[in-house]
Amino acid sequence: MDSERPLPALDLPLVSTFTTSDLLHVRILRSPVAKGRIKSIHIPHLPRGYRSIMIDDIPGSKTITVFGTEIPVLARERVSYRGEPIALLAGPDPARLQEAIELAHISLEEEEPDFTFSQFNSDRIAARCEYSHGDVELAFSIAQSMAEHEYHSAALYHAAQEPQGAVVWFDYDKLTIRCASQWPYLVRSQVAAVLDVKESEIVIEAADPGNHLDSRLWYPALLAAQAALAAVICGRPTRLILDRREDFLYTTLRAPVFSSYRSSCDKNGKLNAIDARIIINCGAYGVLAEEMAKRALAAASGAYSADNLRIQCYAVQSNLVPLGPFAGLVMPQILFAAERLIDDCARLADIEPVQMRRLNLLEKAAELGLVKRKKNIPFDELVESVCGISDFNRKHASFELVRKRHSDPAGQPGRGIGLAFGYQTPGGFITGSGTAASTVEVELTKEAELIIRSSSIPGTAGTVHIWKQIAADIIGQEPETIHFEPLRTGSLPDAGPSSHSGTITIISKLIEEACRAISQRRFREGLPIKVKKTMRPKNPVPGGPVDGCAWGAAVVELSINSYSGEPEVHGVWLSVKAGRILSIEKARNTLITNTALALSQSLYEHIPLEDGQIPEDANRYYHLARANQIPPIQVLLADSEDKAAIAGVGDLPFCLVAPALANALSQARDTPWQTDFASGMPGGGYW
Amino acid sequence: MNIQFILNGEDIQIVAEAGDRLSDILAGRHYSDSVHQHCGYGVCGRCMVLMDGLPVNSCLVPAYEVRNSEVISWEGLIQTPEYQLIEIAWQTHKLELCSFCRPAVSLLMASLMDSSSRPSDAAIEETLSALNCRCTAPERLFAAGRTVVNLKEGRNKPDVR
Numbered sequence: 131m132d133s134e135r136p137l138p139a140l141d142l143p144l145v146s147t148f149t150t151s152d153l154l155h156v157r158i159l160r161s162p163v164a165k166g167r168i169k170s171i172h173i174p175h176l177p178r179g180y181r182s183i184m185i186d187d188i189p190g191s192k193t194i195t196v197f198g199t200e201i202p203v204l205a206r207e208r209v210s211y212r213g214e215p216i217a218l219l220a221g222p223d224p225a226r227l228q229e230a231i232e233l234a235h236i237s238l239e240e241e242e243p244d245f246t247f248s249q250f251n252s253d254r255i256a257a258r259c260e261y262s263h264g265d266v267e268l269a270f271s272i273a274q275s276m277a278e279h280e281y282h283s284a285a286l287y288h289a290a291q292e293p294q295g296a297v298v299w300f301d302y303d304k305l306t307i308r309c310a311s312q313w314p315y316l317v318r319s320q321v322a323a324v325l326d327v328k329e330s331e332i333v334i335e336a337a338d339p340g341n342h343l344d345s346r347l348w349y350p351a352l353l354a355a356q357a358a359l360a361a362v363i364c365g366r367p368t369r370l371i372l373d374r375r376e377d378f379l380y381t382t383l384r385a386p387v388f389s390s391y392r393s394s395c396d397k398n399g400k401l402n403a404i405d406a407r408i409i410i411n412c413g414a415y416g417v418l419a420e421e422m423a424k425r426a427l428a429a430a431s432g433a434y435s436a437d438n439l440r441i442q443c444y445a446v447q448s449n450l451v452p453l454g455p456f457a458g459l460v461m462p463q464i465l466f467a468a469e470r471l472i473d474d475c476a477r478l479a480d481i482e483p484v485q486m487r488r489l490n491l492l493e494k495a496a497e498l499g500l501v502k503r504k505k506n507i508p509f510d511e512l513v514e515s516v517c518g519i520s521d522f523n524r525k526h527a528s529f530e531l532v533r534k535r536h537s538d539p540a541g542q543p544g545r546g547i548g549l550a551f552g553y554q555t556p557g558g559f560i561t562g563s564g565t566a567a568s569t570v571e572v573e574l575t576k577e578a579e580l581i582i583r584s585s586s587i588p589g590t591a592g593t594v595h596i597w598k599q600i601a602a603d604i605i606g607q608e609p610e611t612i613h614f615e616p617l618r619t620g621s622l623p624d625a626g627p628s629s630h631s632g633t634i635t636i637i638s639k640l641i642e643e644a645c646r647a648i649s650q651r652r653f654r655e656g657l658p659i660k661v662k663k664t665m666r667p668k669n670p671v672p673g674g675p676v677d678g679c680a681w682g683a684a685v686v687e688l689s690i691n692s693y694s695g696e697p698e699v700h701g702v703w704l705s706v707k708a709g710r711i712l713s714i715e716k717a718r719n720t721l722i723t724n725t726a727l728a729l730s731q732s733l734y735e736h737i738p739l740e741d742g743q744i745p746e747d748a749n750r751y752y753h754l755a756r757a758n759q760i761p762p763i764q765v766l767l768a769d770s771e772d773k774a775a776i777a778g779v780g781d782l783p784f785c786l787v788a789p790a791l792a793n794a795l796s797q798a799r800d801t802p803w804q805t806d807f808a809s810g811m812p813g814g815g816y817w
Numbered sequence: 818m819n820i821q822f823i824l825n826g827e828d829i830q831i832v833a834e835a836g837d838r839l840s841d842i843l844a845g846r847h848y849s850d851s852v853h854q855h856c857g858y859g860v861c862g863r864c865m866v867l868m869d870g871l872p873v874n875s876c877l878v879p880a881y882e883v884r885n886s887e888v889i890s891w892e893g894l895i896q897t898p899e900y901q902l903i904e905i906a907w908q909t910h911k912l913e914l915c916s917f918c919r920p921a922v923s924l925l926m927a928s929l930m931d932s933s934s935r936p937s938d939a940a941i942e943e944t945l946s947a948l949n950c951r952c953t954a955p956e957r958l959f960a961a962g963r964t965v966v967n968l969k970e971g972r973n974k975p976d977v978r
Contacts, residue, residue, distance in 0.1 A: 144916055147850040289951065291863065291917035293855060340915045341951045374856045590913050590952070715911060722954035750858065756946035757955035 142338040142617065145308055146371055148297040156360045156370035157227040159217040159234050160380065161209035164243035164449040164743065168207055171217060174233040180221035181364055189362075190326030194355055196316070196348040199417045201452065203324055203355050209238070210414040211451050212743065213380035215352075220360040220368060243449035245742025247411040248388045250446045256416030257423040257445040264438030266392075269403035273394035277478055281391075281470050283463035283788075283806045285411075285737050285744075286384040286456060289754055291340030294381050295371030296354040298361040305332050307358060310339040311350035313627040314585050318619045324355040325362055332358075336587055336617035343727075346587075347455040347627055348417065349381050378749035383737070384456035385422060386411045389467035393436075399481040401436035401490045408467070410445045410460060413453035419445035422460040425555075429461055432468025433507055433551055433675050434490040450743070457631065457724075458781035461555065462788065466806045469550040469789035474802050483526070483549050483793070484513055492675060505677050508707045508768070512683040513551060515766050516705035520685040522547060526797075533800050543800055547687045548793025552785045553679040556635050556777060567666040568636050569623035572601070572644035576657045580605055580612040580645075586625035586637045587617065592716045593634060597641050600712065604645040605652075623662065631720075631780030636665055638712060638776050680708035680777035684725075684786035686794045697795060697808050699729060705766040706782060709774035714767060720780050721765045728787035730755030736807040822883045824848060825893025839875035839883050840864040843890060851891035851920035862948035865921035866890045872928045872947060889927075891920030899930050899969070906964040910957045918950045922958070929962060930969040941966065 159173070159182075173182045185192055185204040193200040205216050216236060219227045244254060270276050296309035305325075311317045314334040322329040334354070339346050357370035372381070392405040408426045412419045423445040430441040454460070476486035491509050517523055525547045533543040571583040580601055588594045598609040605612075615622060625637060644661040651659050685703045690696070702725055711717050734753040737744055788806040795803040821830050824843075831842060843852040843866065852875055853863040859874040866875050867889040894900050903926045907914075914922055925944050929936050936944070941962040950958065 142916070144850075146853060149847055289949075291855075291915055291951070292853070338916045340917055374861070590915075592911075592913050719911070719913070719954055719957065722956065723952070726955055727951055749856075754860075754949045754951070757948075757950065757958055758942040758946040760955045763954070763956070 142336055143308060144292065145295045145297055145310055145337045146292060148308055148369065150299060150367050152366050154220045154222055154360065154364055154366050154368045155224040155227055156218055156220045156357055156368050157224065157231055158215045158356070159219060159231055159236070161205060161212060161214040161216055161238070162236060163209065163238055163240045164212040164245070166209055166238040166240040168205065168209065168216065169237040169239055172235040172237075173217065173219070174230055176219070176221065176230060177226070180219065180226070180230070183218040183220065183360055183363055187363055188324060188359060191323040194320040194324065194351050196351065197418050197421065199415055199419070201352060201415050201417065203352065203359065211449050213451065214414070215356065218356055218360050220364050243742075245448055245450060247386070247409050247446050247448055250409070250444070254446045254448070255444055256412050256419035256447050258443065259423050259427045260442050261427055262440040264403070266403045266405045266438045266440040269438040270392065270394055270405070273402055276392055276394045277475065279391045279393070279471055279474050279802070281389045281467040281804050283387040283466055285386045285453065286731055286735055287378055287737065287752055288343040288345035288456065290342045290345050292338070293372045293374050293377035294346070294349055294353055295369070296350060296357040297367070297369045298354070298357045299367035300361070301333070303331070305358060305361065306335060307332065307354050308335040308337050309350040309354050310337040310342070310346050311354070312339065312342065312344065312346040312587050312629070313348070314617070314619050315624040316348060316627070317351045317354045320351040321355050321358045325358060330620070332619070334619040339587055339589065342589075343457040344455040344459065344629060345382060347629070375749050378752065379744060379746070380451055382455050383451060383453050385413070385453040385460060385463070387426075387460065387463035387467070389464070391467070391471050393471065393475055395475055395479055397479070399476065399479045399486050399489050401434065401475065403438035404431055404436045404440070406430045406441045408441070408443045408464065410443070411448050411450065411453055412445050413448055413450040415452050416445060416447045417452045418454040418459070422454060425460050426464045429464040430468065432465055432472065433492050433509070433553065434468070434472055434487070435492045436490065458554070458784045459629070461781065462784040463806070465552045465785045466789045466792070469552060470792055470803070473548070473793045473796065477796075482523070484517065484523070487513070487551055503675065503677055507675065508681050509551065511768065512681055512705045512707055513549070516683040516685050516703050517549070519764060519766060520547070520687065520701065520703040522549060522685050525687065529797055533797055536800070542690055542798060544692065544798055545689045546794035546796065546798030547685060548790040548795070548797065549683065549685050550786045550790035550793065551683045552782070552789075553675045553681045554631065554778060554781045554785060555676065556678045556775065567624070567664055568626040568640060569662060569664040570625060570637060570640035570644055571623050571660065571662045572641065572648060573658055573660040574605070574648050574652065578607070578611065578657070580607060581615055582612065582641060583615045583622045584625045584637060585617065585619060585622045586633055587628040589628070589633070592713070592719070596634070596712045596716060597638065600638060600641055601645045604642065604649050631778035634712070635776045635778050640665060678709065678775040678777060680706065680779050680782055682706040682782040682786050684783070684790040686787065686790040688791070688794045688798060690798050697733070697798065699733070699761045699791070701761055702729065702763045702787065704764070704783065704786065705768070706779055707768035708779045709771055709777040711767065711770035712776060714770065717779050718765050718767055721767070721783060722763050724780055724783040725763045725787055726755070726760045728783040729760060729791070732788045732791050732806060733808050736809050818881060820880055820884050822885060823887040825889055825896070833880040837880040839866070839878040839880060839888070842880060842883070843875055849890040849892055853917060860949065862921050863917050865924045865948065867894070867924055867928060870928070870931050872925050872944070889924070891923055894923055894927055899927055902930070902968040903927065903965055905968060906961040909964055910961040912953055912957055912961050914950070914952045918948060918952050921948045922950060926962060926965045929966055935970065936966060938963065
C-alpha cells in the first residue's frame with residue numbers, strides 16, 4: 131500500500147482568506163450570564179449600512195437540529211450559557227461593530243446556574259442508560275473488602291488551526307457558504323431550514339478544517355446559519371469568523387466526565403464486583419447526550435469484566451457551553467477511568483499491573499452491555515511487546531520498591547512508570563439516524579479516469595493519498611488518473627459526519643467496494659460505469675470492545691522534577707494492532723502525532739475554573755506543548771492482517787496516554803492520581 | 818503615520834494607525850493570505866513572516882517598527898530557489914502540514930537556511946518549535962529541518978531541476 135511518491139497537498143480553501151469588495155462583517159451579541167430570562171435588549175443606533183438581526187428576523191426555523199437536539203440560532207427569552215448568541219450585528223467595519231457590541235445592553239433576570247454535575251436533579255438528565263449482570267450488592271456484602279475510587283476528566287479545547295467561522299456569498303440563484311465543517315450536508319439542511327428555502331438553493335463549499343479533533347462536527351452549522359441569515363437579510367456577502375478568544379470560550383469543548391467506582395477483588399486479584407456510576411457533563415442543550423451515554427456504558431469497564439457488574443451512565447445538562455465532540459467522543463474519558471481503576475485495584479491487591487489486567491480481561495464470546503465478541507483480545511501480544519521495548523516490568527518493580535520503602539511519608543518516590551491498555555471502536559455513530567448514512571459514488575469515465583464523489587472531509591492529504599491508492603490497486607490504474615470531485619454539496623452524495631479517526635474505516639470500505647464493483651463490470655459493460663455504495667449505521671452499533679476494534683497498549687515513564695515539582699516525561703511507548711493497515715507510514719505518523727497531542731493535553735492543557743466557569747481570559751493561559759517539549763515516542767505497529775477489517779488508529783493515543791501517565795504519576799507521587807491532567811493536585815478546580 | 822517598507826521585493830507605502838501591528842497590515846489589508854490573525858499575542862505562530870531575515874510573529878510587531886524593513890511572507894518565499902529545497906525536505910520526510918502551518922514552517926526553515934553558521938540540532942528544534950504545529954510528529958518536523966540545513970550546505974544534494 132505504501133508508495134514512494136510524495137504526498138499530495140490537501141487543497142481546500144480557507145475560510146479566512148475569502149474576500150470581496152462588498153463584504154459585510156458579522157459580530158455576535160452574546161449573553162453576559164449563564165442562565166436567565168431576557169427582559170430587554172438595547173442596541174445603540176447603528177449608522178447607515180449597518181444592521182442588527184434578532185430572532186424575529188429569522189424567516190424559518192429558529193433552531194438548528196443536531197442529532198435530534200434543538201439549539202437556538204439566537205436566544206429569544208431564555209439564555210442557557212454565558213456567551214449564547216442573542217443578536218447579530220452586520221456591517222462593513224468590524225471595529226464599529228465591536229464598538230456597538232460593547233455599547234449594547236442586555237437586561238436579564240439572572241438565575242442560579244448549574245455548573246457542577248457530580249450532583250444533579252433528574253430534570254437535568256439528557257440521557258441515561260444502565261446495564262448489570264450478577265448481583266453487585268450481594269458480592270460486596272460477602273467481600274473481604276471493598277474499595278471506592280473517583281476519577282475526573284477535564285474539559286479540553288480543540289485548538290484547531292483556524293477559529294470557527296463561515297463566509298456566505300450569492301452565486302447566481304444559489305447561496306454559497308464556505309465553512310470548515312465535518313458534515314457539509316448537515317450545514318446545508320440546517321441553513322435551508324433557518325432561511326426557509328429549499329436545500330438545493332444552498333451550496334456548501336468545504337474549507338480546510340486543519341487538525342480539528344472533531345470540533346467541526348456540528349458547530350459550523352450554527353455559525354453558517356447565522357452568517358447566511360445576515361447575508362439574506364442584508365442582501366450582501368457576509369463573513370462571520372470568531373476570534374481565538376470567542377472560539378475558546380463559546381464553541382464546543384470536550385465533555386468533562388466524573389466516574390465513581392466501587393470494586394472488590396479476591397486475594398488473587400480477580401475482580402468480584404464492579405459498580406460504576408459515570409456522569410457526563412453535556413453543557414447546554416445536551417447535544418450528543420444519548421450517543422455519549424451509550425458509548426460510556428459499553429466502555430465503562432474497559433477491556434475487563436467482573437462476575438458482578440453494574441454500570442449507570444448519565445449525560446446531564448449544565449449551564450456551560452454545549453460540550454461533547456472531541457477525538458474519540460467520550461471514549462478517552464471513560465477508558466481513562468477504567469484503566470486507572472484496574473491499576474488502583476492492582477495496587478490494593480499488591481499485584482503487578484500486567485498480571486491484574488490479564489486476570490480480569492474480557493473473555494472471548496463474553497457479552498457486556500452492548501458488546502458481543504467472537505475474537506480474543508490481543509492482550510499478550512501488545513502488552514508483551516510494549517513492556518519489552520520500554521523495559522516496563524523491571525522499571526516498575528524497582529520504582530515500586532522505592533515507593534514502598536521511601537523513608538519520608540510526606541515525600542515522594544519521584545519516579546514512576548505506567549501502563550494502559552485499550553481500544554478504539556470502528557467509525558460511525560451509535561445513535562445515528564438515516565441522515566447519517568455514508569454514501570460514496572465512483573465513476574469510471576469514457577476517458578478511463580476514475581472520479582470519486584464523496585462529501586467526506588479527509589482531514590489530511592495522506593488520507594486522500596490512501597483512498598487514491600486503494601482505488602488504484604483495485605482498478606489497476608495509476609493514482610494520477612484518479613480524482614476526487616471538489617468538496618461542494620449538490621453534486622456529491624452525503625457521506626455523513628466525518629469523524630476525527632473513524633471516517634477512514636467507513637469511506638475506505640465504501641471506496642473499496644465501489645471500485646471492486648467497477649472492476650467486475652469494466653470489461654462487460656461500456657463506459658462510463660457509475661457505482662454508488664451506502665453504509666447505514668446499524669442500530670445499535672456496539673460502542674465497546676467489539677470485533678474490528680484497533681487495540682493498543684501504552685507505557686509512560688516520568689520523574690518528578692525536584693525543583694518545580696512538575697512531572698517530566700522521559701518516554702512514551704505504544705504497541706498497536708489495527709487489523710488491516712492501509713498505510714503503515716501514515717498509521718505510524720498519525721499515532722506519533724496524536725501521542726504528542728495527547729501528552730500536551732495531559733501535561734499542559736488544563737482549563738482552570740472560577741466559580742465553575744471558564745475565566746474570560748483563559749485562552750491566554752491555555753498552554754499547548756511546543757514540539758521540543760515532546761519526549762521520545764516509540765511506536766510498534768503489529769503486522770497488517772489482510773483479511774481483517776480496516777480500523778482507525780487516530781483516537782487510540784487519546785485513550786491510552788492519559789491513563790498511562792496518571793498511572794505513572796500515581797507511582798511517582800505515591801498517591802492515586804484521579805484526574806487526566808498532570809498539573810496541580812486533585813481537587814484544584816476540575817469540573 | 819506613513820510607513821514605507823519592502824514586502825516580497827516590492828516597495829509598499831501605507832498609512833497606519835499608532836496601534837496597528839504588522840499582522841493588521843498584511844492580513845487586514847489583504848497583502849498576504851498566508852498571514853493569519855488567530856491568537857493576537859504571539860503564541861500560535863500563524864502570522865509568521867521574515868523581517869530582515871529573522872522570523873517574527875507579525876502580531877507582535879508594531880507597524881512603526883516595520884519602517885524601512887524588508888518583509889518576506891510565504892507568498893514571497895515560494896518564488897525563491899530556497900523554497901524548492903524546503904519542498905524536497907518535506908517530501909523526503911512525508912511531512913503533512915495543513916494550509917495554516919505550511920507557510921509558517923516554510924518561513925522557519927528558510928530562516929534556518931539563512932543562518933550564518935550551521936545551526937545545531939538544538940537550534941533547529943528550538944526554531945521549529947516557535948510554531949504550535951499540531952499536524953505532524955515533532956520528530957519528522959525536526960528531521961525535515963535538519964535535511965533543509967544539509968541541502969543548503971550541499972550535503973546530500975539532490976538533483977534539483
